[in-house]
Amino acid sequence: MSFDLQRDALSRTLITAHRGVTGGNIPGNTLAAFDAALLQGADMIELDVSNSIDGELFVFHPGMEPVFLHMEDKLLSDIPAEEIHKLRFLNSDATPTQFGINTFDEALEHLKGRCYINVDKFWNNVDLIVKAIRRHNMMDQILVKTGPNEEVYRYLEENAPDVNYMAILRGHDDQTEKLLKRGLHYVGAEVLFDTEDSEFATEAYVERMHKAGLLVWVNAIVYNHKAVLTAGHNDDISVVGRMDEGWGWLLDKGYDIIQTDWPMMLKQYISQRNAR
Numbered sequence: 001m002s003f004d005l006q007r008d009a010l011s012r013t014l015i016t017a018h019r020g021v022t023g024g025n026i027p028g029n030t031l032a033a034f035d036a037a038l039l040q041g042a043d044m045i046e047l048d049v050s051n052s053i054d055g056e057l058f059v060f061h062p063g064m065e066p067v068f069l070h071m072e073d074k075l076l077s078d079i080p081a082e083e084i085h086k087l088r089f090l091n092s093d094a095t096p097t098q099f100g101i102n103t104f105d106e107a108l109e110h111l112k113g114r115c116y117i118n119v120d121k122f123w124n125n126v127d128l129i130v131k132a133i134r135r136h137n138m139m140d141q142i143l144v145k146t147g148p149n150e151e152v153y154r155y156l157e158e159n160a161p162d163v164n165y166m167a168i169l170r171g172h173d174d175q176t177e178k179l180l181k182r183g184l185h186y187v188g189a190e191v192l193f194d195t196e197d198s199e200f201a202t203e204a205y206v207e208r209m210h211k212a213g214l215l216v217w218v219n220a221i222v223y224n225h226k227a228v229l230t231a232g233h234n235d236d237i238s239v240v241g242r243m244d245e246g247w248g249w250l251l252d253k254g255y256d257i258i259q260t261d262w263p264m265m266l267k268q269y270i271s272q273r274n275a276r
Contacts, residue, residue: 001113003140005164006187008043008116009215009256015266016118016259017042018221019061027068027089029059030099031110040264044116044143044257049104051125056081057104057132062121070094076101104129108136118143118259126152130160139163145190145217148175156184166190166217172199180212188215188256194228201231206254217257218250220266235261243269 008014020033021040027033034045048061058076065071068089076084089099102110111117122129122144133142145166146152156165161184167175170192179186188209191200199205200216209216219229222236230250238246239262247269250258260266 003116005116005140005143006213006215010210010213013251013255013270014043014116014257015041015263015270016044016046016116016217016257017263018046018259018261019048020045021263022261023092025091025095025097027091027097027099029061029102030089031102031107032099034107034111037263038115041267042115042263044118045111046118046120046259047107048120049125049129050076050121051128052076052081052084053078054080055128056084057125057128058084059102059104059107062124104132105136108132108138112136112138112141115141116143117141118145120145122146123149123152126155127159130155130163133163143187153179153182153184157182161185166215168192169200173205176209176212176214186214188217190217190219192219192229193231196231198231201253203253210254215256216254217259218253218255220247220250220258220260238262238269239265248273 017037019028021036022028022033026036029047037045047059050058050060050062052058060076062075065075069087070090084101087101088096091097119129119142123146133139139162143164143166145168147168156163163185164187165184166188167179168190169175173189176189193200206216220235222234233246233249247266251273258266
């Protein structure tokens with residue numbers, strides 16, 4: 001499989017599965033969740049990276065230890081890797097599962113050659129993550145993102161000018177013009193917006209990015225109903241029957257990558273739209 005993120009995302013809308021597909025006994029951020037997402041048609045897997053106190057990388061959302069492990073008083077970053085290897089995820093009923101916490105190396109090798117990968121929480125372990133990606137020779141499959149961060153920009157210029165990088169922006173794009181002049185592989189922006197009168201909610205913004213060969217990523221996911229990401233055009237309203245108002249609105253704007261918790265339903269909706 002040949003990977004060229006800008007080529008592929010500009011030719012069709014790419015579907016990113018948020019932590020894979022979670023449901024029943026399968027927790028997110030596990031290899032099983034990633035396999036389920038790919039079977040459901042996802043083009044990209046979003047995964048989170050945490051670290052142990054002794055510097056090993058694991059696929060886990062930092063700060064979610066109380067939710068997914070019932071570990072109330074410690075974070076993974078407080079304990080050694082040897083102890084993390086013994087932990088097990090809880091399922092949606094808070095019951096322990098057979099699924100352990102995979103290392104980042106295990107996840108990379110499992111997904112090698114199969115899909116694009118968005119490595120979330122990149123900003124916490126920039127150097128370790130880049131070195132791991134290089135060990136597996138997977139630079140073309142990977143997308144990393146951060147908010148505006150001069151330290152990250154300099155690191156990428158000096159150490160990883162070939163990694164696909166997006167800036168996470170809310171409200172206004174004051175980074176693209178600057179980043180196009182930097183020595184890093186800037187491929188576009190993840191945009192967050194509360195209302196439809198945002199710059200990011202206009203076809204003009206998307207067209208401007210496309211003319212520069214850049215991508216625009218949006219989030220249909222709802223991880224906190226108070227943190228509005230796409231002016232209410234999201235997974236929640238889509239999966240209960242208002243798909244044209246949710247996913248349809250995002251597709252009409254021309255966004256290139258949509259992150260969702262429901263990849264199969266979104267893929268089916270896109271196919272139906274294309275058929276119409």
